Amino acid sequence: MKNTLKITLAIVFILAAIFVIQSCTQNGNNKSALSSNIAERVYVAPGEHDEFYAFISGGFSGQLSVYGLPSGRLFRVIPVFSVDAEKGYGFNEETKPMLETSYGSIPWDDAHHPDISQTNGELDGRWCFINANNTPRIARISLQTFETEEILEIPNSAGNHSSSFVTENTEYVVAGTRFSVPIPQRDMPISEYKGNFKGAQSFIKVDPETGHMNVEFQIIMPGFNYDLAHPGRGASHGWMFFSTYNTEEAETLLEVNASQNDKDFIAAINWKKAEEYMAAGKFKEMPANYRHNVYDESTHMATSTTIETVKVLDPAELPGLVYLLPTPKSPHGCDVDPSGEYIIGSGKLSANLTAHSFTKMLKAIEEEKFDGEAYGIPILNYDDVVAGVVEQAGLGPLHTEFDGKGNGYTTFFISSEVVKWKLGTWEVVDRKPTYYSVGHLMIPGGNSRKPFGKYALAMNKITKDRYLPTGPELTQSAQLYDITGEKMELLLDFPTIGEPHYAAGIPADLIKPNSKKFYKLEDNNHPFAVKNEKDTRVEREGKTVHVYMTTIRSHFAPDNIEGVKVGDKVYFHITNLEQDYDVPHGVGIIGANTSELLIMPGQTETFIWEPKLEGVWPFYCTDFCSALHQEMQGYVRVSAADSDIELSWSLDGE
Amino acid sequence: MKKIIHYLIIPVLFLAGSCGQSGQGTTEAASELPNNTPKGQASVVDEESAKNILQVAIGSSDHSTLVAAVQAAEIEHVLVNAGPLTVFAPTNDAFAALPEGTVDNLLLPENKASLATILTRHAAPGSYDLESLIKNAEKGRTLYMATGDYLEITVDGDEVRVGGAKVIGTIQTSNGIINVVDQVILP
Numbered sequence: 001m002k003n004t005l006k007i008t009l010a011i012v013f014i015l016a017a018i019f020v021i022q023s024c025t026q027n028g029n030n031k032s033a034l035s036s037n038i039a040e041r042v043y044v045a046p047g048e049h050d051e052f053y054a055f056i057s058g059g060f061s062g063q064l065s066v067y068g069l070p071s072g073r074l075f076r077v078i079p080v081f082s083v084d085a086e087k088g089y090g091f092n093e094e095t096k097p098m099l100e101t102s103y104g105s106i107p108w109d110d111a112h113h114p115d116i117s118q119t120n121g122e123l124d125g126r127w128c129f130i131n132a133n134n135t136p137r138i139a140r141i142s143l144q145t146f147e148t149e150e151i152l153e154i155p156n157s158a159g160n161h162s163s164s165f166v167t168e169n170t171e172y173v174v175a176g177t178r179f180s181v182p183i184p185q186r187d188m189p190i191s192e193y194k195g196n197f198k199g200a201q202s203f204i205k206v207d208p209e210t211g212h213m214n215v216e217f218q219i220i221m222p223g224f225n226y227d228l229a230h231p232g233r234g235a236s237h238g239w240m241f242f243s244t245y246n247t248e249e250a251e252t253l254l255e256v257n258a259s260q261n262d263k264d265f266i267a268a269i270n271w272k273k274a275e276e277y278m279a280a281g282k283f284k285e286m287p288a289n290y291r292h293n294v295y296d297e298s299t300h301m302a303t304s305t306t307i308e309t310v311k312v313l314d315p316a317e318l319p320g321l322v323y324l325l326p327t328p329k330s331p332h333g334c335d336v337d338p339s340g341e342y343i344i345g346s347g348k349l350s351a352n353l354t355a356h357s358f359t360k361m362l363k364a365i366e367e368e369k370f371d372g373e374a375y376g377i378p379i380l381n382y383d384d385v386v387a388g389v390v391e392q393a394g395l396g397p398l399h400t401e402f403d404g405k406g407n408g409y410t411t412f413f414i415s416s417e418v419v420k421w422k423l424g425t426w427e428v429v430d431r432k433p434t435y436y437s438v439g440h441l442m443i444p445g446g447n448s449r450k451p452f453g454k455y456a457l458a459m460n461k462i463t464k465d466r467y468l469p470t471g472p473e474l475t476q477s478a479q480l481y482d483i484t485g486e487k488m489e490l491l492l493d494f495p496t497i498g499e500p501h502y503a504a505g506i507p508a509d510l511i512k513p514n515s516k517k518f519y520k521l522e523d524n525n526h527p528f529a530v531k532n533e534k535d536t537r538v539e540r541e542g543k544t545v546h547v548y549m550t551t552i553r554s555h556f557a558p559d560n561i562e563g564v565k566v567g568d569k570v571y572f573h574i575t576n577l578e579q580d581y582d583v584p585h586g587v588g589i590i591g592a593n594t595s596e597l598l599i600m601p602g603q604t605e606t607f608i609w610e611p612k613l614e615g616v617w618p619f620y621c622t623d624f625c626s627a628l629h630q631e632m633q634g635y636v637r638v639s640a641a642d643s644d645i646e647l648s649w650s651l652d653g654e
Numbered sequence: 655m656k657k658i659i660h661y662l663i664i665p666v667l668f669l670a671g672s673c674g675q676s677g678q679g680t681t682e683a684a685s686e687l688p689n690n691t692p693k694g695q696a697s698v699v700d701e702e703s704a705k706n707i708l709q710v711a712i713g714s715s716d717h718s719t720l721v722a723a724v725q726a727a728e729i730e731h732v733l734v735n736a737g738p739l740t741v742f743a744p745t746n747d748a749f750a751a752l753p754e755g756t757v758d759n760l761l762l763p764e765n766k767a768s769l770a771t772i773l774t775r776h777a778a779p780g781s782y783d784l785e786s787l788i789k790n791a792e793k794g795r796t797l798y799m800a801t802g803d804y805l806e807i808t809v810d811g812d813e814v815r816v817g818g819a820k821v822i823g824t825i826q827t828s829n830g831i832i833n834v835v836d837q838v839i840l841p
Contacts, residue, residue, distance in 0.1 A: 517702045553738040553781070553829065579704040580828035583736065626736040626829075627779055652789070 042492045044071040054505045055114045061498025062109045072494035081109035081132045085595035093606040097304035102289045113502040121168040121449035125510035129164040136160030144516045152213045153290035156200035162229040175202040180223035193251035197223035218312045222375040234340030236358040238272035243334035265324040283311040298525045316376025326382040333399035346397035357387035388426040401446035403453030411438040432488045436462045444505030456481045459500040517581040519602030526604035528573035533557040538649045545570045551585035552577040553626040559634030563647035575604040586622030596622045611638040694731035704828035708733035719749040727770040737829035740782040744838045775801045
């Protein structure tokens with residue numbers, strides 16, 4: 001009996017020992033992580049700054065989020081294509097025009113691929129561009145104010161996905177259509193897709209001084225789907241490469257019908273040639289209807305204008321403009337290495353990665369090594385353009401970034417991993433899992449001649465059990481890898497805003513010194529601005545009332561208004577008189593059918609209030625501005641529509 | 655029986671212990687935080703914004719004693735806070751007019767707290783320029799100071815006094831108002 005007990009206890013202790021050893025071994029991964037100071041490598045002490053900015057697309061949130069790396073801390077969500085009540089974006093009178101389209105005002109979109117402006121092939125930190133996928137638009141965001149300054153609608157496009165990538169000197173931002181559509185749009189049977197639908201690739205010229213964009217020309221391509229794009233650089237500067245799928249031109253059940261061809265194409269567009277054709281007048285000008293919305297920092301207001309024509313080029317009629325590079329199999333990513341020599345196609349349904357050589361492509365073109373044509377566009381012979389293949393790299397390759405040290409890093413959705421491989425030898429060097437099902441990857445400066453190969457950020461589509469659960473809808477995630485060694489090391493993962501499809505990273509030092517602190521009151525040209533309290537007033541024009549109001553710590557001027565009537569339309573034009581960093585004031589009034597205003601120092605913003613009931617209605621500052629923030633309030637007296645109470649306003653009785 | 659338990663427990667504990675230890679080493683290394691400067695917000699570098707009360711005072715040669723006193727009392731951050739704050743700023747002459755040795759004595763480290771109280775008694779929450787002081791005097795109001803004291807405002811012709819000290823100039827700053835006064839306001 002005793003022996004049995006002894007044996008049982010012995011077994012229990014041995015099992016316990018094994019358990020401890022095992023848990024120790026499991027921790028062992030963490031332990032080695034800890035002993036290599038992973039926590040310290042992402043730890044940015046209180047008050048210290050991150051080394052990189054990461055601009056991460058918000059996907060179906062329509063916005064662009066700004067994170068710090070390596071900490072993964074979220075600093076700001078920049079409203080771009082979706083309204084943002086927190087910031088008044090799309091609600092105040094000044095920004096409403098930003099969301100105008102040819103379809104009317106649209107409060108939402110699906111924001112995909114941010115890319116930072118470049119000079120001489122290197123990040124210059126001036127602007128960030130991002131595309132709206134659903135109602136095709138490109139936005140330009142100032143990296144001084146971190147505000148959306150411009151949104152350009154793209155005509156003839158649908159599913160604006162192979163966008164918004166910039167060329168070496170930000171000559172162009174490209175916007176390629178994902179869905180082919182009838183051009184011009186017309187009522188026709190869907191079954192007549194093949195041969196009739198077209199895919200427009202837009203080249204948007206960027207003014208080097210102001211950043212203002214216009215659709216310089218569109219190349220009307222065959223009715224494939226166009227997925228992603230990247231510009232040539234170095235020797236290949238002047239070319240733009242687009243991946244295609246559904247070269248079968250199926251219009252239904254694409255998951256099967258668009259997976260039939262063994263190879264689809266990477267379309268190589270010679271945009272310098274396109275410029276020659278444009279200069280020679282070889283374009284057609286076709287009617288169009290699209291909006292161009294520009295926010296003016298001086299008036300603090302956006303305007304929306306309609307553009308009614310677009311210039312298009314037909315590659316079938318213009319030799320040398322476009323060539324097709326056969327690429328297996330429904331390629332998603334189309335990525336150009338920092339030297340500009342290799343164009344990497346990530347065939348979603350292929351186990352291999354395909355690297356095309358720009359040098360070989362030029363030679364094949366020169367020697368006319370063609371393998372037929374598609375709608376008048378020459379198809380180059382695969383063997384004459386391919387430089388190498390990364391064999392059996394993983395399952396479901398999506399996107400490749402580069403570290404500037406001769407390595408490519410490709411994400412694999414199905415096998416849920418990042419794979420590091422060598423350019424030129426095409427051998428796999430390392431692979432690390434992602435948690436889970438990674439989409440895109442970002443290395444700061446990855447789309448440039450000069451990547452900053454310290455970190456790679458993988459953006460995952462699925463998180464399941466990675467965080468505390470939050471009901472059926474879970475956050476997506478970003479995972480940070482240290483890529484300075486031979487092997488990648490997972491450092492951190494953090495939740496994201498919306499669904500991050502792509503990101504652009506940049507050393508903080510390229511942006512930080514230029515970040516605007518506030519707007520100068522003397523430069524404020526808003527038509528309803530008032531620059532001192534003495535000029536504040538209330539004016540009536542029929543049933544419209546304009547309130548010229550100011551804010552300064554800690555009061556509104558005026559803060560008592562009488563003589564407003566039921567049925568009036570009251571415009572509150574509020575100028576924040578502060579000239580001090582980080583002192584915005586907000587405002588909200590009971591019953592307003594719009595958002596608050598959040599007014600930066602020196603800025604003027606406007607909201608409309610339509611009082612429906614008689615009474616005395618308070619308004620107040622919504623941003624904790626000062627020690628007397630709770631005192632920052634006022635009242636509007638609303639009288640009956642037929643009341644004869646005169647309009648009056650005051651602050652402290654004056 | 656007991657022996658067996660001891661015999662078995664020791665390696666288990668040892669293993670558990672060895673597992674935990676490597677973690678600890680890292681925690682220590684990571685927990686070294688930089689010291690926060692006692693100046694707080696006063697250490698923010700910002701050349702563009704309109705100047706705050708402290709920056710204006712530092713830039714005024716008439717207020718070097720006040721600035722030295724603020725620094726000795728380590729209340730710089732109060733004067734750069736979002737405010738709004740009204741500071742009655744005695745000039746150097748005002749400090750010099752105090753009985754000999756008073757200022758030197760207050761600047762001693764052991765008198766830091768009383769110095770802070772004296773200085774804080776020169777600050778009122780809110781924005782009170784000359785016009786507003788006159789208006790408050792007309793309404794018979796006293797001025798509530800940051801120490802909880804109430805100071806009397808008197809107006810005599812063009813002359814405005816607060817707690818007996820004459821206002822000889824008013825400067826608008828980003829986070830409030832400086833009223834320059836000719837005396838230190840003592841309790």
